[in-house]
Amino acid sequence: MKLLTKTTLYIATLSMFLFFIMGIIFFQVLKNMSLSELNRELTRIQKVVDDVFPHFLGGQLSGLPGLDSISIQPASPGLVFEDQFGDTLMFDTRTHQFRTFRYLHFLADHGGSSYTVKLYKSTTPADKLVEQVTLLMTVMVILFLAGIFFLNRFIFANLWKDFFDTLDKLKQFDTVKEPLELGEPDVEEFIELKKVLERMTMRLSSDYKELQEYTDHTTHELQTPLAVIKTKTELLMQSSNLGPEEMQLIQSINSSANHLSRLNTTLALITRIENQQFIGRNKIYLVDLLDDQLEKFQELIDLREITVVRTYSDRKQTITMDQGLADIMITNLLKNAIVHNRDAGKIFLEIKNGSFGISNEGSPLYFGEKELFKRFVRDKKKTGNFGLGLSIVKKICDNYGFKISYNYKNQLHTFTILLPDNSSSF
Amino acid sequence: MQILIVEDEIPLMESMVSYLKMEGFKCEEATSYHAGLCSLDKYDYICMLIDLNLPDGDGLNLVKIAKQNQSNSGIIIISARNALEERVKGLELGADDYLVKPFHLSELVARVHSVARRTRSHGEEILTFGMIRVMPEERTCFVEDKQVDLTRKEHDLLLYLMSNRNRVITKESIADYLWGEYGGGYGSYDFVYTHLKNLRRKLVDAGSPDYIKNVYGVGYKFSLE
Structure with a gap:
C-alpha cells in the first residue's frame, strides 16, 4: 500500500x-x-x-x-x-x-x-x-x-518530494553507470538518507569497478602463461625420442591447459555479458538466426541421426540484440539440444509471434530445475563441458529482458524464450 | 618462406619459431612494436603474425602500416583479448585472420598455410599428400583420379591434417579448429573421433592407404609411413 x-x-x-x-x-x-x-x-x-x-x-x-x-x-x-x-x-x-x-x-x-x-x-x-x-x-x-x-x-507531496526523487533515482541506479547523484533536500532525515545512500552506492560502484577490472586483468593475464604451457607441450610432443608413457604425460598437461584456458575464456565471456560490454543492437530475423546456426551443427546432427522439426509460424519475428551474443545464445541452446538428445532423437524448433522455443528428447534432469541455469551444473557423465552454456544463455536473456523458461513433459526438454513487445514483428 | 612474428612474450615466441621452423618456414623475430616496425620491410613475408598487446605500441597500428607497405603479405592477428569489436577492427584494417591466445601450434600452422594460400596463389592451387590431391578453393579431393565426396567439416579436417603432416595433433586442437572457441568442448571430442573415422573410411574406400595414424592416448598423426 x-x-x-x-x-x-x-x-x-x-x-x-x-x-x-x-x-x-x-x-x-x-x-x-x-x-x-x-x-x-x-x-x-x-x-x-x-x-x-x-x-x-x-x-x-x-x-x-x-x-x-x-x-x-x-x-x-x-x-x-x-x-x-x-x-x-x-x-x-x-x-x-x-x-x-x-x-x-x-x-x-x-x-x-x-x-x-x-x-x-x-x-x-x-x-x-x-x-x-x-x-x-x-x-x-x-x-x-x-x-x-x-x-x-x-x-505530503511537498514534504516527501525529496524522498520520492531519491526513490526514482535509486530505481534507475546501475552499478555500471555513473554514481548516484541526489538533489539537496531540506529535511534533516532526508539529508541523512541522502548521505547514507550516496556513501553506499559510491562503495558499490567502486567495488564493482574493481571487481570488473580484476576479472578482466586476471583472465587476460592467465592466457599468456597458458599459451606458453600449451605450445611448449605441443612442441615436446613432436620430439621423436619420447616413449608412449612420456607422450601421454605431456598430453595430459596439454589437455589440462586447454581445459583451463577454455574455462577462462568462458568465464571472461560471462563477465563481459554482465558488464554489458556487448553494445551492438542489430535487428535479426529469428528464422535466419536459427537456420544459420543450425547449418553449423548440421553434420553433428546428421552424425547422431537427429531429426530437426521446424515450425516457423511467424517468419517475420525479429530480435534486437548484439549479433555476437545472438549467435552465442542460439549456439548454446542448439548444442545443448544436440548433446543431451537421445540417439536418433528429435529437436523441435518453434518461432511464434513474441516467442521461440527449442525442445529435445531425452531422459529427465537428475538435478532440480532451479539448478539448470546455475554455473557449473552439468551432467558429470559427459566430459568436456563445464555446465556454463545455459548460464550464459540465461545471462544474455537477462541482459535484454527476455524471459526464458524450462519445462519437461513427455520426455521432452523445452526452453521457451519470451521476447519483449518492442522487438515483435513489423 | 619468411614469416614475421611480433610478440613480446619470449617463451611464446620461441615455441612459435620452433614449430614453424619444423614446417620449413624462416622466422623473423620482433619482440616489441618498434622492432616490428623496423622489420616490416626487411623481407617479402608470406605471412605476419602480430600480437596486439605490445608494451610500446598498438599492434593494430602495425597491422595498418603493414597492410599499406606489403599488400600481398598475409596478416594474422594474435591476441589474448577475445573482444568481438577488436576482432572486427583488425579484420577491417586488412588482417586475414585472428587467433586468440592461447592457441594450438598446429592450429597456428594451419592458419598460416591457409592465409599463405589465399594471398600468394594465383589460380588454383593443388595440395598433394601421397595419393591424395586436394583443391582447397573448389573444396574437392581426389585419391589418384577418383573423386572423394567429403562434407565441409571432413574437408576442413583433411586440410588441417595436411597442414600438420608428420606432427602429433591432439583431438582438442582439432575440435578447436573445426568449431572455434565457443563451439569446442561439450562432447565435441566424440565428434572429432566420428569425423576422423568417416574421413578415414572415405579415403581408404577410394583406394588410399590409411595415412591417419593413432598416437595412443595422445592424438593423431598424418604421415606416409
Whole structure:
C-alpha cells in the first residue's frame, strides 16, 4: 500500500471515529439543553397558571401564550404528589399527526379543593432546531474532513518530494553507470538518507569497478602463461625420442591447459555479458538466426541421426540484440539440444509471434530445475563441458529482458524464450 | 618462406619459431612494436603474425602500416583479448585472420598455410599428400583420379591434417579448429573421433592407404609411413 493511501486511510478512520463519538455527545447535550429549556418554560407558565387559576375554572381562559394545551381536573381528596415532567404522544388536530409533547403535571389548590393540572407544550420546534444544528454540524465536519484530505495530499507531496526523487533515482541506479547523484533536500532525515545512500552506492560502484577490472586483468593475464604451457607441450610432443608413457604425460598437461584456458575464456565471456560490454543492437530475423546456426551443427546432427522439426509460424519475428551474443545464445541452446538428445532423437524448433522455443528428447534432469541455469551444473557423465552454456544463455536473456523458461513433459526438454513487445514483428 | 612474428612474450615466441621452423618456414623475430616496425620491410613475408598487446605500441597500428607497405603479405592477428569489436577492427584494417591466445601450434600452422594460400596463389592451387590431391578453393579431393565426396567439416579436417603432416595433433586442437572457441568442448571430442573415422573410411574406400595414424592416448598423426 502506498504511503499516501495509508496516511489518508489512517486519518480518515481516526477522524471518522472521533467525529462519530463527538457527534453522539453533541446531539445528547443539545437534546438535554432543549429539554431543560422546555421544562423551564413550563415552570414559568405554571406560575402564570397559578395566578390566573380562577379564570380557568370560570371558563374565561382556555389557554395561554406559549402553551399548546391545558387540562384541569378535580383531584381526589388527599392526593399529594410532586410536580412532575414527562413526555407523551398526542394527536394534533391541526396537523392530523401524532406529536411529542412535554407536559408538567402538578396540583393546584383553589378554594379548598385541589385540582390536577397538566400543561402541554409541543417539542417539535425544539426537535427541529436540534435536527438543523446537527445537520449543519455534519456538513461542517464533512467539509473539514475534505479539507484535511486535500491538505494532507498537499503537505505530503511537498514534504516527501525529496524522498520520492531519491526513490526514482535509486530505481534507475546501475552499478555500471555513473554514481548516484541526489538533489539537496531540506529535511534533516532526508539529508541523512541522502548521505547514507550516496556513501553506499559510491562503495558499490567502486567495488564493482574493481571487481570488473580484476576479472578482466586476471583472465587476460592467465592466457599468456597458458599459451606458453600449451605450445611448449605441443612442441615436446613432436620430439621423436619420447616413449608412449612420456607422450601421454605431456598430453595430459596439454589437455589440462586447454581445459583451463577454455574455462577462462568462458568465464571472461560471462563477465563481459554482465558488464554489458556487448553494445551492438542489430535487428535479426529469428528464422535466419536459427537456420544459420543450425547449418553449423548440421553434420553433428546428421552424425547422431537427429531429426530437426521446424515450425516457423511467424517468419517475420525479429530480435534486437548484439549479433555476437545472438549467435552465442542460439549456439548454446542448439548444442545443448544436440548433446543431451537421445540417439536418433528429435529437436523441435518453434518461432511464434513474441516467442521461440527449442525442445529435445531425452531422459529427465537428475538435478532440480532451479539448478539448470546455475554455473557449473552439468551432467558429470559427459566430459568436456563445464555446465556454463545455459548460464550464459540465461545471462544474455537477462541482459535484454527476455524471459526464458524450462519445462519437461513427455520426455521432452523445452526452453521457451519470451521476447519483449518492442522487438515483435513489423 | 619468411614469416614475421611480433610478440613480446619470449617463451611464446620461441615455441612459435620452433614449430614453424619444423614446417620449413624462416622466422623473423620482433619482440616489441618498434622492432616490428623496423622489420616490416626487411623481407617479402608470406605471412605476419602480430600480437596486439605490445608494451610500446598498438599492434593494430602495425597491422595498418603493414597492410599499406606489403599488400600481398598475409596478416594474422594474435591476441589474448577475445573482444568481438577488436576482432572486427583488425579484420577491417586488412588482417586475414585472428587467433586468440592461447592457441594450438598446429592450429597456428594451419592458419598460416591457409592465409599463405589465399594471398600468394594465383589460380588454383593443388595440395598433394601421397595419393591424395586436394583443391582447397573448389573444396574437392581426389585419391589418384577418383573423386572423394567429403562434407565441409571432413574437408576442413583433411586440410588441417595436411597442414600438420608428420606432427602429433591432439583431438582438442582439432575440435578447436573445426568449431572455434565457443563451439569446442561439450562432447565435441566424440565428434572429432566420428569425423576422423568417416574421413578415414572415405579415403581408404577410394583406394588410399590409411595415412591417419593413432598416437595412443595422445592424438593423431598424418604421415606416409
